[in-house]
Amino acid sequence: MSLKISGIVEFIRMHRDEIMKDWIDRFNKADAQSISAESDQIDQAIAAEYVNILIEWSKNKEDEFSRKIHEFSKRIVQLDWPMDKIAQCLHTFEKILFAKLLEKQIPGDPLELLSEIEKVTSPVNREVFLQYTSSYERTINLQKMALQELSAPLIPVFDSITVMPLIGTIDTDRAKRIMENLLKGVVKYRSEVVLIDITGVPVVDTMVAHHIIQAAEAVRLVGAKSLLVGIRPEIAQTIVNLGIDLSQITTKNTLQKGIEAALEMTNRKIVSMGERR
Amino acid sequence: MDGQSCVMIMNEWDIVAARQLGRHAAKELGFGAVDQARITTAISELARNIYHYANGGKIYIDKIEEKEKKGIKITASDHGPGIPDIRKAMEDGFTTSGGLGAGLPGVKRLMDEFYIDSKTGEGTVVQVVKWLR
Amino acid sequence: MMKTSKIPILKLYNNLLISIQWELDDKTAMQFQEDLLKKIHETGATGVVIDLTSVDVIDSFIAKILGDCVNMSKLMGATVVLTGIQPAVAITLIELGIELEDIHTALDLEKGLELLKELED
Known part of the structure; x- marks a missing residue:
């Protein structure tokens, strides 16, 4: 006779302390470097809760059960453990449970036993990983938004002179946004x-150069002039080596030189008011 | 999604009508000023192609929705002579009408998706999509 | 059949001022080209400012007409400055692959007139 799911749950309930002790021991041994008294306690509490959820799962109504799993998973995510640690931890639990079942000479085909164990743990485990992924996705989206916000600021420095500092890698999407912000x-x-x-900008390849040229042309169409500044030696090298033609665009090596040129283009210059102290 | 609009392109005024309709639809969908201009210009180019090469045809404008994405789909269809060499027509600078040669590759750059189907002697269908960012 | 509307061309000293106030259709654009050249011939104007602030679509055909206007005027001794091209229009033109090379541009009518004066000097 094979052990049904309820049987396994019952088994966990009966041998709960034993399983938990083994589990935490085994896990802490594997994780020897990062043990501290505090994290140990958290581990205990979490482990206990996990086991509780498994035990209670047949008693609870479906939606309440899923709510519990959901909350538990959220708490796990908040621990901020790396995902592989969680995976390892949950896998260890299954191994221990399997070993215990065999140890207690429970009758039945071991393979079938394994699949029954999996049926008990998988709903909880799946939810934990779902929570993990969605939390990662949230973070990525937030960062994307943050990146968009600092994408392309335009700073007026003098009357009729503005500066757009570009920082970071430029892809097509960003290039379009940069062009729009620039022209507006x-x-x-x-x-x-x-x-x-x-x-x-760390790398100026053919694509980035193409976008810069397009932006410069668009600026000309709305009736202004553009200067490309901040060209580092390695950028100058790549531009020439790639055979990119920037001859239509005025370039300066530093922002400072660029501003001087811009002032000259608008018939102004900075003069010193006597000696500097 | 709510219905489709359609403009028959028979004369030069219809080009203006088609792009006004497109601009209106783009605005309704919430496209920004630059995307509105891209969409309207693409419609203008497509309508112009119909007028110049096919001696009449239709421009359909659809609001579309797919997996939480919203967008606008423009379909230009005619029963003109067709394009014998599509690949050549998609090369920059290729033109047979003495225009600026912006034509189809330009339209492709303005939009997010571009499909073309043309049979010599039967006509041409160009479909372009712009997604709301 | 709709009536082709005429775009008014104003003369100010040596310059011609044009402000295009509505969406350009092909006929109006071609009519405008003809009118402009005639006016340059009549007045001997040396500068032309075409203000496009209110224009929100320029497709390849209209762009070609405008570009032709510039080159034809040049042949007749008048410098053309295009002003007030909207950011959206500029981006669309660039993406279409229309560069309007060697064309003078300025932010608005006023800056356009200043530029003409500068170019004369």
Whole structure:
């Protein structure tokens, strides 16, 4: 006679302390470096809760059960453990349970036993991993939004001169957003000259250069001029080596030189008011 | 999704009518100013192709929805002579009408998705989609 | 049949001022090209400012007409400045692959007139 799910649940309930002790011992041994008294306690509490949920699962109504799993999973995610640690931990529990069942000479085919164990633990485990993934997805989305916000600020520095500092990698999506912000800003601030600062752009490949050229052309169409500044030596090398033609665009090596040029283009210059102290 | 709009392209005024309809639909869907201009211009180019090459045809404008994404789909269909070499027509700078040659590759760049089907002697269908970001 | 509307062309000293206030259709655009050249011939104007602030679509055909206007005017001795091209229109033109090279542009009518003066000097 094989052990049904309820039988396994009953088994867990009866040998609960034993299983838990083994589980925590085994796990802490594997995780020897990071043991501290505090985290140990949390482990205990979490382990107890996990076992509780497994035991209670047949007693509870379906929706209450899933609510419990849900809450438990959320708490696990909040622990901020790496996902592989959780996976390992849950797997260890199954191994221990299996070993215990065999040890107590429970009759039945071991293979069937394994699949029954899996039926008991999998709903909880699945929910835990679901929670993990959705929490990662949330983080990624938040970061995406944060990235979009700092995507392309336009800073008016002088009357009719604005600067757009670009930081980070530029992909097609971002390039489009940059172009839109750039042009809207030029019109809004009535800029005659706009400086595009690529000091913070790690790589300028053919695609990025293409987007910069397009942006410069669009700026010209709305009636302003653009200067490309912040060209580091390695960027200059790649541009020339790739055979990218930037001859239509005025370039300067630093933002400072760019601003001087921009002032000159608008018939102004910075003068010193006497000696510096 | 609520219905489809359609404009018959028979003369030059219909080009203006088609793009006004497109702009209206794009605005309703919540597209920003730049995307509105992209969509409207794409419609204008497609309608122009119909007018110049096919001697009449239709522009359909659909609001579409797919997996939480919203977008606009433009279908330009005609029973004109068809395009004998689609690949060539998709090359930048290819034109047979002495225009600027922006044509189809330009339209493709303005939109997110681009499909074309053309049979010589039967006509051409171009379908483009822009998704709401 | 709808009537083709005429775009008014104003003369100010040596310059012609045009503000396009509504969506351009092909006929109006072609009519405008003809009118502009005629007006340059009549007045001997040396500068032209075409303000496009209110135009929200320029497709390849209209762009070609505008580009032709610039080159034809140049042949007749008048410099053309296009002003007020909207960001959305500029982006669309670039993406379409229309570059309008060697064309003078300015942010608005006022800056356009200033530019014409500068170019004359």
